[in-house]
Amino acid sequence: MQFSITSMSLVQQIRQAGIEAVKALYNQDIQPDQLTVNETKPEFDGDYTIVMFSLTKFTRQKPEESGKTVGDWLTGHHPDIFKKYNVVKGFLNLSISDPYYVSFLQSSLTKNTVPQVNGKKVMVEFASPNTNKPLHLGHLRNIFLGAAISNILEANGYEVIKANLVNDRGIHICKSMVAWLHYGNDVTPESSGIKGDHLVGDYYVKFNDVYKKQMEELIHSGKSKEEAEKEASILKEAQEMLLKWEQDDQETRKLWAKMNGWVYKGFEETYRRMGVSFDKMYYESETYLLGKEIVEEGLKKDIFFKKPDGSVWIDLTKEGLDEKLLLRADGTSVYMTQDLGTAQLKYDDYHIDQSIYVIGDEQNYHMKVLKLILQKLGKPYADGIEHLSYGMVELPGGRMKSREGTVVDADDLMDEMIQTAAKHTEELGKVKDFSGEELEKLYEVLGMGATKFYLLRVNPKRKMVFNPEESIDFHGFTGPFVQYTYARIRSILRKEEIQTNRPISHALLPLEKAIIIQSEKYEQALSAACIEMDPSIIANYAFETAQIFNSFYTEYSVINAESDEKKSLRLQLCHATAMAISDSMGLLGITAPERM
């Protein structure tokens, strides 16, 4: 059987050949997952290793013997792929032929990189901010994750709809509104020069200050803490305002629309700087009443039940969960009611095959229940619901606490990272010929690259520590390191023309081979990142690619290579690496600069 170079990864091809060998030699049919193929450890001779231990039941030979037998067969029947082999204990170490590597490299350079569409439509919901305060570090992780996974899905052939469900109503925004009415003196973003989301956030803080003071006074006058919490007049005002809002009081609605408008303008500016955009905005003020029909439906189907007080529940004790409230006794919605409705709305709007929610892991239980309920209702979209759950971002001192003022503001952080990028760039002085505009652009690319990489390099489900000192380090496992590698390559490629198909007959050096193997692993990383919903796989891949290239770069010269042939080969290696880096960084929403 001839292998098509573009359709299978090297490992897959080796595995396939191994299966063939077992069939031919032992007349046994084995499945791909029964054959372990690893990269050979550097201390042994070879490139890839087939582990023979698990095959003893098929070969009825000692691993060492069957290793030899299979090794002979492979080198005999596929001399184009397998150059030689050796067997150590039960490990069959295979050396891949250099021409085979070179053909891999050259075909990858001319390959068309447009993803093959798979016809599936997926919605990714992320960001989902409240409108009472500006975005913070936690939102950054959420948004970068959402944007990255959207890119990854697209690169895997999905049609992606990026959605943002804005929590624009509720008691929290009323708090900002009340405080602004009392203490704002009609201040606006324009009159104060303060970004809209920050201005509204300031009044949310003001509300809490006043609330706290009023509570203290009440406690001082003899009330209990619980009483004080409920009776503080400013809280009552906020509650009244929420009520008025729900009764569609025009004045309240006007103020609400005005202040939310400020916030949206501020958010848009932040999104723009992050380089993210959304295809669809949902607003809770428009969706919070949805879901009641679904509750009716569930009652009719006897999947939900009504308690004597009129409240509606679902019993999930058989599934090992609890009873879950779906509608209050007074007929008003709870969070879950809305989410049921929104899930339906998303499906009605786009007929999506999958719906991914980028939400923190504190809502794991909620998301599990949401999916389960929709499954029980037999909704066609239920199985497609996926929770991309991520852990909290903590500071070295522990969790961010607004009361202690340790919340890291998104805008501030991005500013700092960009300033740091500027500082480093100036110190190094490599781009002194850049115009002011070009410099601004570069600082932004580097600062944002550092920030995104720092937040995306960790497996999402893990909670992570944001160390401010570490994050502004641009060395090592960082975005700028990878970006720098790209700039180095581009510097070479600007100087030399590249021929993509020049025949290469000389033996590959280990580092040359390593580059080909690494660039060949891109597809694997891309698909793993999609399946696992984990952009950190891509970040790690990009870093390893850069690492390998830098070792090669210091060891060998490209432009002054030993021969024209080597020069040609190395230019191709540069090109392949540049593509792997810019593609993988692109998936993370990071630009790789031409120079830095």
Added chain:
RNA sequence: GGUCCGGUAGCUCAGCUGGAUAGAGCAUCAGCCUUCUAAGCUGAGGGUCAUGCGUUCGAAUCGCAUCCGGAUCACCA
């Protein structure tokens, strides 16, 4: 208490569909810029993979138990 997630080098993290002597980055120490960008490279030290038992030719990886940390189990969102 139930459920879920995590515990790998001083710190931050990879590795987890079982494979050879467990890897990076930071930090520490020692080297490398008259040659393609030193935001780089090379090397050294640093580990009871939380603990115990089990499955296996083989366990950081799988199973059970225990300990530690976190989240969640609201007529909150």
